[in-house]
Amino acid sequence: MSATTVVTVSWRRQARDPYFIAGISIYLAFLLIAVFADQIAPNAPKDILFLDNGSLANALPPSAQFPLGTTTSGCDIFSQLVHGSQSALIVGISAAFVVVSVGTLVGLLAGYFGGFVDAALMRIADIALGIPLLPFVIVLAAFLGPTTWNVVLAMSLLLWPNSARIIRAQVLSLRERAYIEAARTAGSGHFRILFHHIAPNILPLALLFGSIAIGWAILTEASVSFLGFADPDTTTWGFMLQDAYVSQALSRGLYNWFVPPGICIVLMVSAGFFISRSYEQFLFPRLRD
Amino acid sequence: MKPLQPTRRAVLGGALALASTAARAEAGDAIRPLVLICKPQATDPAQYQAAQLCMQEWRKLGLKVTLQVLPATQQSSVVWLNRTKWDMTTWEMVGRPERSDPDELVYSLFHSSLAQNGYDFVGYKSPEYDKLAEAQRAEEERDKRAVLVKQAQMLIKKDQPYVYLVYPRRSMAFNAEVWDPATVVEEAGIGIRNFWTFLQAKPLGAKKDMVLNSPQPISNLQPVHMDAIGSWVSDLIWDHLMRVDIHGNPVPWAAESVRWVDPVTVEAVIRDGMKFHDDTPVTLEDIQYSFQLPANKNKTPQFYPNVANIDQVTITGPHTVTFKLKTPQASFFTSTLSKIAIVPKHVWQPIVEKLANTSQLVEDYNEPKMIGSGPFKFVHWRDPEEVMLTRFEGHWQPPKLENWILRTVSNQEATLGMLRNDEINFLAIFTGDPQNVADLAKQEPKIKVVTTTDLGFQFIAMNERRAPFDDPAFRMALSEAINRKIMAAAAWNGYAEPAGSCVSTALPFWHAPDSLLMGGDIGKSKKILADAGYTLSGGQLHYPAGRKEEITAG
């Protein structure tokens, strides 16, 4: 079976899976919102708004002007939510991209070359697995200043080993397959075998980790925001929840503030889980029926 | 004449410069982007919002202002320790009982001697102000002193070293089914969370324990250590010769009477029959020792300033202790006699001896038994959960409540839930939006809220060591641009009063009402800048002619 067929078959089966459809639809919807955020959102996310009579537009209930009402400091909740999808996608995708790239590369190299390379890389993986993620992000945020990129950086440094280990195991089994043997006897170099013959087969597995990592990044960012180490310059859903929390939105019954960002996070993160689940079904077909 | 676009000016070159008036011909350099330091929103949402509002206004003047968010401790470290490295910062002076004498703030914040590494962290220097600050410190007569204190405030209004914003109004609350509302008293500038409430609060029913909240854990409870929240506790365990009453005036407490013999001599008659919690009597030697303990600058740096002006403490009679001061100090009763804790010599002398040749500070020592002579004695400190005190029967005025328990509750929303569910019955501090407390009281009639204008104040400090903040006109322009009324409404949700000086309206005797600059007129700001020679070019504010930008931004 050649690499291309694996991917194509994967796609065809995926396209019919309801989990996959749900996940992809959610992603696409948020992507659209993020791209057209400036058109959709009536206000800048952090603008402090005043009513026509000059008074601060704070803690207003949902209305035509403010579809989800305003925060206690006079910001438009709907606009924040819309802009939040941008940061969620940026953080999620960049973290996922780095985590999966590093994980795949390490997995490929360790699995294919084995021996010393394998041992060294796996020890580094053990070290990264020994450092707790959330505390690490908090410490980074405190020292390097509170920016969203700390989440991406910390995830990149700590979360690749999970994917690397599984991909390594997969490469170990692929390495012995007949068509790889054939390529090797035909005189293909290591580089060609790795990236032309093996890597494409790893792709679905990498995407599986990628879709989970997007969710992790968003959840981690939300936790870090909640603990007060949020990036003041960006509007994330985590920031919104934290803002609502420090303003005691729940006690005041401002559910229009406290609930929507939570739902957005759940949707976005579950979308990743849904997609990963449908990949699992493909990757481990025995589970299917 | 409209300011020219830089490109066109470059093309036209010198010809035009010759043609225009001398003053306008050579504008100074463009003012660099200014940086405003602020704590994270999570730490202090109101301050953060205030910073945002100020920047919105200042940008209208043609300034580039950026926000630099730093965690509280990093902010202090930059502002206090790197005094030439910052432009502007949000800041607050908190209200403490001893600040109900205006001396500490009036003197320390702006006296030029403290610009190097003291409290005058903005580097304000004015010989005229120094004279006023010194004069009020030496003036014994209260009325005359008040005049001087007010003059000092008016001078600050003219020079605007700070952009004063507001005196916050703080809400505290208690359960009126548990505590007799008549016995919960409000202290000026402090609120109902004060010594007198804890002493007098009368339980109405079977529940006799007062349970209070604190948002952060306590770091230290010792009598020679200052800690924002630990001081609430140590103030109850250790007594003082005097205490600040609910009107902000020092009154004799462990001393029966205190009087000025002359401008540098104070005589205190000590109450008879007082006991420490270990049942030993409070002797005059103990009193004398209590004022000597913090006098070692290297071992007790925090309390040293409070006793630094004492030359000598002597026992001058069977019940009398006499203080000789180095210089006259009108605030001595408040800042020293009401502040210094009476400690048992037999406990602390061995500790001081033990630590004498080590690098450990006496103020950092954790004396586990915490023996004082105050109306409450120590039971346990389960950090970071709670501190528990109990009534000291041996005190000459024992409290009416049974146990006093301070709980650490990190979640502000949960704090309100606890008040509703009787898990706490005294809301000692609430760092969230005070409106929520008011709303809770509306739903739950048993909750009584008392809102008090704070002794402390919120402001934006401008670093006078760095241009353009060295120019009073520039500072005035920034200050005029800010509308304090909107500030109080929009950043503090209405729980604040516009501020104009370092003496809060909570102290009407000392406060100068005319010191308030309400502000909010951008046109006026622009005019002040134009009159001082600042020009706008390409939408950006430039220094007056001949002034160069000598500081790189960032």
Place this chain on the structure above:
Amino acid sequence: MSLKALLQRLGQTVFILWVVTTLLFFLFRLMPGSPLAAYIDPTMTADQQAILLHQFGLDQPLWKQYVLYLMNMARGSLGVSFIYKEPVGGILLAALPNTLLLTLTSLLIAYAFGTLTGALLAARRGTWLETVTLPAILATRALPEFWLGMVLLAVFSFSMGLLPAGGATSPGASFPSAFARYTSLDYLRHLMLPALTLAIFLQGLPTLLMRSNMLEVMQEEFVVMSRIKGLSEWSIIMRHAARNALLPVATALALGIGSSIGGNVVIESVFSWPGLGRRLVEAVSGSDYPLAQGAFLMIAAAQIVMNCVADVVYSTLDPRVGRR
């Protein structure tokens, strides 16, 4: 697992602990700003600051500080907290039981629920139950913990008044011993909400894992054989399949203990729970470097040790790993 492999794994664990300790030391020392920022009083003179730097050994060259740090560590000393002026070890040891009890209780609930639900879902594959439950379980894994915690607080504590809103014991409660405290009904009542929140967040993994393992195991020969033998479906599931499907779940549990201790940070803040995570957050916000470093190290050590335990458990229970 052979003794040799076991010793090798233990050696690796010690090595990882050392590397992480070293990384932490340099991470904290090379950070911008004075490490004493939180501690230095604004009114202090340069001399006094120098005395302090000396007191904490911060005037020594970096390598000397490092050697000293390792030596202290070997003696079990983690330094003195800047804020509390108390040994860091003592402060953390007081918080550790709270964190462990919270973690273990919630994992116990999560894994008990997860294995049972997972097995059930596997048995009811293709039914409406699966259609409804599976996405729901995936969605609970996607909830931000503090959000869930706040909602549970609002429901069970603020509105219904059933459970306390924070802390580990009631105000003023005193106990004859630490053991009496941790086993008291009062402590349990306070533990319930935070543990439940964490459990809801954690149950997704064991549920899904158990389900897929069950599906896999159900197709193995011995299950097919049992079916042919005519054993009842439940007996097959519980006696044969579940036992074999539990192995990866057990491994995940070991890993979960390690990683949850670090993840508790958020829950501890929501419920004012006096644990390690809150110590870490406070220490970091207050620039209390020794305390932050100590708390971080303790959380990391828990994770590293549990990673090792998970490996050992896995290879002991699953002979295939050893042979590969």
